[in-house]
Amino acid sequence: MAANTLPGGTFTMAGDLTPTRVGYGAMQLAGPGVFGPPADRDGAIAVLREAVSLGITHIDTADAYGPHVTNEIIREALHPYPDDLHIVTKVGAERDAEGNWPKALAPEQLRDQVHSNLENLGLEALDVVNLRVGGVMAPEAGAIAEPFEVLAKIQREGLIKHLGVSNVNAEQVAEAQGIAPIVCVQNMYNLANRADDALIDSLAAQGIAYVPFFPLGGFSPLQSDTLQSVAERLEATPMSVALAWLLQRSENILLIPGTSSVAHLRENVAGAALTLPVDELAELDGIAA
Secondary structure (H helix, E strand, O other), X not given: OOEEEOHHHOOEEEOOOOHHHEOEEOHHHOOHHHEOOOOOHHHHHHHHHHHHHOOOOEEEXXXXXXXXXXXXXXXXXXXXXXXXXXXXXXXXXXXXXXXXXXXXXXXXXHHHHHHHHHHHHOOOOEEEEEEEOOOOOOOOXXXXXXXXXXXXXXXXXXXXXXXXXXXXOHHHHHHHHOOOOOOEEXXXXXXXXXXXHHHHHHHXXXXXXXXXXXXXXXXXXXXXXXXXXXXXXXXXXXXXXHHHHHHHHOOOEOEOOEOOOHHHHHHHHHHOOOOOOHHHHHXXXXXXX
């Protein structure tokens, strides 16, 4: 099995569909609207511990989840962390008293967010920090050099090991790369939302991971019927098929499906190992059209 390891060994991309490419997104561990504590904190802890026991080595989080709640639960559940566990966080937004997500890209705000992540996760250095910019669901045109330079400076100080970007377009990726190396891009992408096809291929050629969020978001009823039909023929769930399609789409894609349920977590990990036949792949590829 051939494997490509990105800078620092943070991510492993394997030629077959191994669990190393299946991570866990921790957003759902906070309360409703990603705000406040969960109704079942013990259940949230159980999900994280099960993720590690299943071989997951990539957890995606942010100190804005809660705020602070998700990172505190991660620390309670998993600290001291296994040597092979990589926690990827993001900065660029905070939470107000109403649970909104105001942008927080000023130098002092970014530095405060890095230190808050360090404190609540119980780390001396963060494995990967993504700079999240853009709108709620999609990139927005504009320069990102100023905030990314702030993170590059903090990286040089030793508080961040690797950098990534989130909710960005190809021009912004190139802009960031002109300042410091990046190891991942985290954008919305799925069967029905394929705007990043060219970007994924470009990143794959450079050995840079692409981490899609909302793997089932944005489907029309007709598209959902197509996905459901394929899933039924393969005796699988729609989520399993959507995740398997992403893994077969490109070797540099890493998954971070989220759930607050141990049972759903197990289904996601098992389902991602599904191999989609050629005919079903072609049918699913047609969804975007």
